[in-house]
Amino acid sequence: MSQSTGGTRERIQAVALELFTEQGYEKTSLREIAERLGVTKAALYYHFKSKEEIVNSYVEDRLHRMDELIDWARDQPATRATRHALVSQYADTMFAPGQSVVMRFFEQNQTVLKSLVAGQQMRERMFRLADAICQGDDSPRAQLRATLVLFAVHSSWFAVRTPDITDDERKKIALEVADELLNGIEES
């Protein structure tokens, strides 16, 4: 039983992601995940060291894409154009096909993530990205604006409640509002 080409690890990731997003991380028990897979709770521990490790497995490639962005930004001049490119790139990785599922998981589980290692790493990257965005203007105003730029990309997923809107349209709107915020940051 339970078709699909082996890959129990991958099947655990998929089922867990779905349940974590639907019901939240804490409210989803390993028993539930195991039952859906027709497997024992203990079996999960062969593939993952802990419940938290399942979450970490989603975050890894996301983290290193953010690292790449941060590194790239460091070598660029602190201009409007750089900031625009940075945010645009960030939105691209956030709205990449296949990533939208993970996106909704993050939106649903921000707080739990704070206590998990993966969440702290994501949080740290967000601060560094924000710092990269307001490079050359370290006023509190610029810090807040830079943070809201990232939020604009994130929150377009739920804040825009227009029915039948496509992901591309969400992204476009997010970038427009983000750009306005960027214009308030001084060039150095």
Added chain:
Amino acid sequence: MSQSTGGTRERIQAVALELFTEQGYEKTSLREIAERLGVTKAALYYHFKSKEEIVNSYVEDRLHRMDELIDWARDQPATRATRHALVSQYADTMFAPGQSVVMRFFEQNQTVLKSLVAGQQMRERMFRLADAICQGDDSPRAQLRATLVLFAVHSSWFAVRTPDITDDERKKIALEVADELLNGIEES
């Protein structure tokens, strides 16, 4: 033992708020709370129907203050001045003395709150407030902007990392950035 003028209920609220903020709602056990109070786990159930009910007790007056704001806004013209007053009032209740502890609890526990009744109510009020803010301009762009206005007030607590900044300064910066966003919303 355990001084203070009786009021076990109030002492539970205080200790729980502290622990929930420090360690998060899910990671704080009722045993921990009970031990700090020199009381039994079961005793908590005399004062609160459940763990969730403790959280609800923080949210109640906050909810009705938001309701008042929403009701007030409904009867006002959809002008820049109304929107400014609305956000300014909202920031006042958010930064009210004594509320900053509750504020940090919310910041720390957004996600858990989503699955709790109290959280869903707060979420619903936030959407309604956002709708009130972009009254007269129901474009997706305006919706996103209005949501970010509320986030500006909330996130000034952690996004601004300037050392030794006062709560009043945070509030001032939040309102400045919020006002810029408001200016992008059309008057009807």
Added chain:
DNA sequence: ACCTGAACACCGTTCAAGT
């Protein structure tokens, strides 16, 4: 290599019982 069965300490909740 991959999984099971059974046990571990802990969790939120209930309830009869005590004062």
Added chain:
DNA sequence: ACCTGAACACCGTTCAAGT
């Protein structure tokens, strides 16, 4: 009215054991 003691089903995790 206010609290205790003991039990309940459930949780994440471990580990010896099976194939």
